[in-house]
Amino acid sequence: xxxxxxxxxxxxxxxxxVLVILFLESMVFSAVWQRYYAAHxxxxxxxxxxxxxxxxxxxxxxxxxxxxxxxxKIGYLKGSNVIYSQALSGMCANVVMxxxxxxxxxxxxxxxPLIVMTVIDILIAAVCSFLFDRLFTHLFPPxxxxxxxxxxxxxxxxxxxxxxRDKFRIVKRISVSEGEETVxxxxxxxxxxxxVLGDLHSETRNRLLKFCYARSIRVYLTPKVSDxxxxxxxxxxxxxxxxxxxxxxxxxxxxxxxKRILDLAVSCVLLIIASPFMLITAAAIHFYDRGPVxxxxxxxxxxxxxxxxxxxxxxxxxxxxDGVARLATTGDxxxxxxxxxxxxxxxxxxxxxxxxx
Numbered sequence: 001x002x003x004x005x006x007x008x009x010x011x012x013x014x015x016x017x018v019l020v021i022l023f024l025e026s027m028v029f030s031a032v033w034q035r036y037y038a039a040h041x042x043x044x045x046x047x048x049x050x051x052x053x054x055x056x057x058x059x060x061x062x063x064x065x066x067x068x069x070x071x072x073k074i075g076y077l078k079g080s081n082v083i084y085s086q087a088l089s090g091m092c093a094n095v096v097m098x099x100x101x102x103x104x105x106x107x108x109x110x111x112x113p114l115i116v117m118t119v120i121d122i123l124i125a126a127v128c129s130f131l132f133d134r135l136f137t138h139l140f141p142p143x144x145x146x147x148x149x150x151x152x153x154x155x156x157x158x159x160x161x162x163x164x165r166d167k168f169r170i171v172k173r174i175s176v177s178e179g180e181e182t183v184x185x186x187x188x189x190x191x192x193x194x195x196v197l198g199d200l201h202s203e204t205r206n207r208l209l210k211f212c213y214a215r216s217i218r219v220y221l222t223p224k225v226s227d228x229x230x231x232x233x234x235x236x237x238x239x240x241x242x243x244x245x246x247x248x249x250x251x252x253x254x255x256x257x258x259k260r261i262l263d264l265a266v267s268c269v270l271l272i273i274a275s276p277f278m279l280i281t282a283a284a285i286h287f288y289d290r291g292p293v294x295x296x297x298x299x300x301x302x303x304x305x306x307x308x309x310x311x312x313x314x315x316x317x318x319x320x321x322d323g324v325a326r327l328a329t330t331g332d333x334x335x336x337x338x339x340x341x342x343x344x345x346x347x348x349x350x351x352x353x354x355x356x357x
Contacts, residue, residue, distance in 0.1 A: 086125030314339025
């Protein structure tokens, strides 16, 4: 079967994979519900249809969290990422169901059956995701791609695409300097499974994009700033000619307020958690050379306003006494023994929580 013909079945196979995982995990929940929780409700037992409804509610929660955490992207993301997302989805769904069971019981239910169920769910998700990922690799081999580039370097892009050799293989490269007619012939010969457009000039890129689109050839390209702006624009259907409204007003007042509240809440919690480590670090820095604990450096914030950012000092005193900031290098003699530890563990960044407050 040709690659183009196979691609239309990807969604069907992905949906089948999700349904299999969802069905197995729902059956596990059904067994746990029937054995440990269904008979202890403060109201009359649900009996047959009520129990089925509870299982469907669990499946709905599971599907919702799978959507939120990207667990539906089987055959698209790396297998390890899918397994992680599936595990996270299962844990969240089980926590929500435990809270729901708590309401149905009106007293604290034993969480151990749900904990065991979570472990079983993770095993089911891991095995199924692994098997379906192998099936995707077998049925949908890596696409043989043609890379079209200009004077800008493309090695970084090639390296990133080659890191997913289960999805992409760049088999041919051609420069637009060879002429557009030559490039179009190369597309028809080498790019039937896909074309990668490097950082080309807009006019050239648009012509090649239309050429490939007219021939139903898939195109991979890195977006320019204008592409990103257009993607976030609003479509206005005021008359028969569509308009894109691109605006940059930043966050609304409501969003800024919500962000500030979240910043303060999270920072306070993290400060409480990190305070023992911060105290130990501050003491270690001070007793090493009796110098200041914090290192301050000027940064710019909204509207170009200056502020001082705080970090734990990881270098000797007056390491930048001439006022010129210099990046640390490997084996930099200015870094203290304490500084090596807090840099490696990123503990030196913790005082920035004070900046947020």
